[in-house]
Amino acid sequence: DHTTGGLGQARPNQHGHRRDVSDHTIGGLGQARPNQHGHRWDVSDHTTGSLGQARPNQHGHRWDVSDHTTGGLGQARPNQHGHRWDVSDHTTGGFGQARPNEHGHRWDVSDHTTGGFGQARPNQHGHRWDVSDHTTGGFGQARPNQNGHRWEVSDHTTGSLGQARPNQHGHRWDVSDHTTGGLGQARPNQHGHRWDVSDHTTGGFGQARPNQHGHRWDVSDHTTGGLGQARPNQHGHRWYVSDHTTGGLGQARPNQHGHRWDVSDHTTGGFGQARPNEHGHRWDVSE
Known part of the structure; x- marks a missing residue:
C-alpha cells in the first residue's frame, strides 16, 4: 500500500x-x-x-539492541525492555536521543552529555546529571541536587532555556511557585514532578501537568495544544480513553493500556496522530 x-x-x-x-x-x-x-x-x-x-x-519497539540510531528526530534504540538505547551504547546527539540505564531511563551514571536537545546524564536512578556535575548552559541543561534532579531549593532560575528551580526533592519548581512561561519551565506537584493537579498548563514547549503520580496531566484535564503536551491515564500514560487529541506534535490518546488512541476513535491528522487497534497500536483494521 x-x-x-x-x-x-x-x-x-x-x-x-x-x-x-x-x-x-x-x-x-x-x-x-x-x-x-x-x-x-x-x-x-x-x-x-x-x-x-x-x-x-x-x-x-523501536530498534533492536544490536542496532544503532543514525540520528534524526526521535530515532532511538530501546534496551531489552523496548526502552531507549542500551547501557552499552551512546547517543550521537539529535532530538531527544538519550541512553537509559538498566531501568530504561536516560544515560548511565558513567556517561556524560554531549549537549544537544534534552541530552542530560541521570544519576543512579536514571535522572538528569549527577550531584558532582554542573550545567554548562544550553537547552534543558541544568544541575540537579543530591538526587540528580534539577537545581536545589536554595537556587533560583535566572531565566533562559529550561532553567527552573525544583522543590525539596530537586524537581522543577515548588508547588507554591508558578511558571512564568518559557521553554520547559513548569511547576511540579508535591512529588517534585511537573505542575500540581490543580494547575493548568499555559502552553509552551513541554509544559504539562502530571497526575497524582507525577506524570503528565490528570485524567480530568485536557491539553491546550503545544509540543508534547499530553494527558496520561491512571498509569501516567498519554491521554485517557474518553479524551480526544486536538492536534499538535505527538498528541495522542492511549487505550486502557496507555497506548495511542482507542479503537473507537479516529485521527484528525497532525504529526503521527493515528488510531491503534485493540492492542493500543496504530489504526484499526476497519480504517
Missing part, C-alpha cells in the same frame, strides 16, 4: 498498522513499515533517517 501524502497520513495493513511488511516507506514524516506484529519496520530492516522512522525490536 501507499500513503496518500500529508503529515503522517498513511494506510494501515490488515492489522490496522501502517503499511504491510512487504511494502517500503518512501520517506516523509512518520512514514514507516511495521513488522509482522504491525509495528514499525522489521528487525532485518534499517531506518534511512527522516522524521520518526525507526525500526522496532522483536516486541515491536
Whole structure:
C-alpha cells in the first residue's frame, strides 16, 4: 500500500498498522513499515533517517539492541525492555536521543552529555546529571541536587532555556511557585514532578501537568495544544480513553493500556496522530 501524502497520513495493513511488511516507506514524516506484529519496520530492516522512522525490536519497539540510531528526530534504540538505547551504547546527539540505564531511563551514571536537545546524564536512578556535575548552559541543561534532579531549593532560575528551580526533592519548581512561561519551565506537584493537579498548563514547549503520580496531566484535564503536551491515564500514560487529541506534535490518546488512541476513535491528522487497534497500536483494521 501507499500513503496518500500529508503529515503522517498513511494506510494501515490488515492489522490496522501502517503499511504491510512487504511494502517500503518512501520517506516523509512518520512514514514507516511495521513488522509482522504491525509495528514499525522489521528487525532485518534499517531506518534511512527522516522524521520518526525507526525500526522496532522483536516486541515491536523501536530498534533492536544490536542496532544503532543514525540520528534524526526521535530515532532511538530501546534496551531489552523496548526502552531507549542500551547501557552499552551512546547517543550521537539529535532530538531527544538519550541512553537509559538498566531501568530504561536516560544515560548511565558513567556517561556524560554531549549537549544537544534534552541530552542530560541521570544519576543512579536514571535522572538528569549527577550531584558532582554542573550545567554548562544550553537547552534543558541544568544541575540537579543530591538526587540528580534539577537545581536545589536554595537556587533560583535566572531565566533562559529550561532553567527552573525544583522543590525539596530537586524537581522543577515548588508547588507554591508558578511558571512564568518559557521553554520547559513548569511547576511540579508535591512529588517534585511537573505542575500540581490543580494547575493548568499555559502552553509552551513541554509544559504539562502530571497526575497524582507525577506524570503528565490528570485524567480530568485536557491539553491546550503545544509540543508534547499530553494527558496520561491512571498509569501516567498519554491521554485517557474518553479524551480526544486536538492536534499538535505527538498528541495522542492511549487505550486502557496507555497506548495511542482507542479503537473507537479516529485521527484528525497532525504529526503521527493515528488510531491503534485493540492492542493500543496504530489504526484499526476497519480504517
